[in-house]
Amino acid sequence: MGVTMKSGEYKTMDRLAVRQRVHLLYSEPPDDIEKTTLSFVPVGEDASVLDVGCGTGTFLARLSHPHVTGRVLGLDISEAAVASVATRGIPAVRGDIYRLPFQDGEFDFVFARHMLDHIQRVPDALRECHRVLKRSGVFVAVINDASQAPLLSDLIARTVKSHGVEVPASARPDVDSGNLPTMVQQVFGNVRVEKVSGFLVFPEPYPLVEFAISLLHFYGVSVESMEYPAVCASISHEINNRFLQTGASWRDRKGYSVSVGIKG
Template sequence: MTANSPAEVAAQYATDRNLRVRIETHERYGVGPGLEPRVDELLALRGDEALLDVGTGPGDFPGRLHAQGHRGRLVGVDLSPGMVERARETYPGVEFVRAGADALPFPDASFDVLTARHMLYHVPDVPAALVEFARVLRPGGRFLAVTNAAGYMAELWDVVAEVVPDEPLLAGLLDSRAGSAVFSEQNGEGLVRAAFGDVRVDFLDSALVFPSPEPVLTYLESMTALQHLTGEDRRRVRAALERALAPHFCAGGWRVSKRVAFLRGVRS
């Protein structure tokens, strides 16, 4: 079973606990331009659009828009019952629905804007999902996907790859990295063009600067591959990763580069 299988994805996102670890890591250690301002710039919302956020997780994005005074309909969709429950509790002013990306429970032409943020690489049938996205958008409706670009956090994954020969249990982490290739700017451009007829691709470059190995280990331990480990296996793998990371902190903080891709389409 791969880290990107439906069963593994369901287990990883049954609640927002592991996702929160990763979100907080990016918030605490991120440097450079932020994701949310760039999303707002690209969407350029007037405030009255009907917006659907697919793969909404705990609902932070539509929840933020509502808190900022967005007047149009805001809907978040997620396949995880736990995520939908948490989103409803946290953001009562937003509508949240449990559904899959390729079977949205809305009539044709229901929304002006549809966003899919860091989720399409978890979808088993990306082309089917994109066709569904286009179906629920009104003519002229706008689509925005956010995904990891090629080379995202390459420095971190290179360290993991160094350890895998001695600790094969870590190979699942590299499967997680490979999962992002299911939808990146490299193949996503063609997929979005097939569904929408045209596509625009933009990038955001930033980084994480870690002060010590500990937050790196915490980040990795939030991922599916290490969640399965218990007892001695978990301690041994953690120690191996810590040894591999240590040389990168000899001169202070360790910088891990991030490149995020934004793919936009318009419903014809």
Template sequence: MREYLSLEPLTTRIQTHRRYSEFPDDVEGAVLRALPRSVETDLLDVGCGTGAFLRTLTRRGHRGRLAGLDTSPAAAHALREVAGVTAVLGSVMGAPFGSASFDVVTARHMLYHVPDVRMGLAECRRILRPRGTFAAVVNHPDVTPRVSELVAGVVSAAGVAVPVVPNARVHSGNLPEMIASVFGAVDVHRYDNALVFDRPGPVVAFAVAQLSFYGVEPESGLRPELTRAIEKRVHAWFASTDGPWRDPKGYVVCGSTVI
């Protein structure tokens, strides 16, 4: 999708979660807890994005094969700079790997974008070895509802039809059942938190970094106008209240083993 032609909006969203979470938000740690402890495993990170997770694994002294798969050339390029990690440009729909190629497959915050999620999950299972581990992360369906309402409101006021946002398709409410139907069983760990902002700037940046999901392509000429509208609403809200902008959020880590 065009959203990931540049990794800048993704990086803004990641940094927002890192800096403005009410409690420390350690998604990587949550995923690692669902994986085998061994550093000898061959691991594929599907939808690897910035490559930060694979960098973490190399820093931790991972000795098995590490690979990242992503449809975004920018993501594959980011990974080429990480020594010892193979970057593969491609989709999990028809993953370009032989059957039983990996001990671990991770799909962190990416299944929202996969056109046929069950087929994507079946591919993850196919490329896993017997007793291999699969771990996926997805948000709650109602994640950061206030920012969602803000962006949807501004976009629809500009006459843009708001599509089904990625998070409404695949979320903590429906993914566990989908994984269970493909892998046979699933372990689910839930993490709840909130974003808390004490000033307008980071809210605006986070909202603008989501415009693509609301039907506004990265190169749309509407972006400057929509950004101004977001700024106006957020500044007006902070001017009218003392309280911080608090937006609940959270996700599940779903783990499965190939039996």
């Protein structure tokens, strides 16, 4: 379908749900990413909205309350994501961001949240989002900073390498908060950027272990790989030992940006 990503990662929504829960429960200061995004870009009840890379559908569920009269729709390349959204009673279609199955000018808002770092041809994707927006329509992209949870990232990479697995270059995406705004500016002719920063703080090891394991696919270790059980055990052992030795919480930097472009 033209989108290059870790295809096996989204056969289920389980690991994505873990990552969403971690950011919701263990951020300092508190950070509900979906709520934060909508605080920067309020969506009217009569607006037509497309969420590209809709994932578990929690974001669309926030927009689909009883007073909404506008069209709210999800799109994802993952069949599991489309099914997850459908269980919420929200329409979603399987599709490719490079060839959105919609006419020109259909939507008031197009959201692309934490998905542009999974694809290769970001400018092409942005142009396609621009195409399906109405005049004065709003494009919203959410993407992580280049260095996200660096302490945990280093631990995972080191552990994976110790088990003979080469960490793929895609573990550090080419697109992040640093360069995405320029790409949005080039396509839309304007961009407004909102920055959010803070920390992930884990007072106990279990949620940190669960979070680390949810990220393994991006480091070249899929659930199906023969190294997976041993890598998981090593990560759990190292994290638990660290808590035993220090008696302190794990504190790791996080950050992301919200880039907003308006179609002229």
